[in-house]
Amino acid sequence: MPEPLDDLDVSVWRGTASGGAYQSFVVPTMESQTILDVVSWIQQYADPTLTYRFACRVGMCGSCAMMVNGRPRWTCRTHVRKVLQGRKVQIGPLRNLPVIKDLATDMDPFFDKWVAAGGAHRPSATRHEPIPPVDPAQPARVTASAGIECINCAICYAGCDTVTGNSDYLGPAALQRAWTLLNDAKHDGRAAIFDAVSGHGGCHNCHSMGSCTAFCPNDLDPMSAIAGLKRETAKRFWRRGGS
């Protein structure tokens, strides 16, 4: 029989956009406990005013991301025992985004940039035209498919130091989305994407620090997607005679 474990010493950020502080809670240890379980326990048994965000609890919706011991993580799929430092866990709102209250951040800047990078799909044909066949093994499609599992959890955005230093920078998720659409044969907005990602705040701000790729919970590789955008925008620049 496993030995009963000690309680957890959990430090949770409490506050709003105008300020706040970390508050300590003692949370009982449970088997297969996730960080989201810890936050939910606090809200249900210790302080019902704790604000946080979640929906699916199975790593599909991308709404429960928080800073856990200094690293952005999807809390529903993060087991407490894997991130525990002694008996301590520190849980805070996602970095690089404005706080609404406690652990809930305002995701508007994140999604606004997703759109600004040309992330909305523009079909190249109408529903009245025949569906063009797409070969899944075609290189461009393989490149596009590499990024489609993004759940927009903003973990990459919270982990990126370039976003911290430049609030205009579109960020890894938005740029990876742009790279996906650029390689999508059924997308009809390539010129708009090039303009969106090569300007101020675009892909050339990236310093290839790689935190996006290191932290992505779905094992996606936004850094390489941004490198792809750098290559293609540079090729386009030289092809047009450097204008």
Add this chain to the structure above:
Amino acid sequence: MAGERRVRPGRAHPLWLAFVLHRVSGLALALFLPLHFWVLSYALTAPDQLDEFLLFAEQPLVKFAEFGLVFLLAVHAFGGLRLMALEWLPWSAPQKTLAAGAVGAALFLSGTFFLQVI
């Protein structure tokens, strides 16, 4: 307030460390180069002072500092090659690891050979 609120994210992963190493070595070299050219200018303006400096540069501590300089230069040069490969070669990660491993092994072998020759 904002600084206290947010915890700095854990960054100790190889790509971030490579970025920092590249930056720091670049800055250190940028600080070194003007001094380097300044000393070299003594060859034209004050050869005696240059000789004095070269005598000073024979000390073990300076020699050790020169090792640091060569290290910075090597780190920065290879960091630059790494960055160019990372961003300009659409290779897969294992391909890049193999290529970097091959370059590293070649440098080690040729370096060992070079040390035996001199």
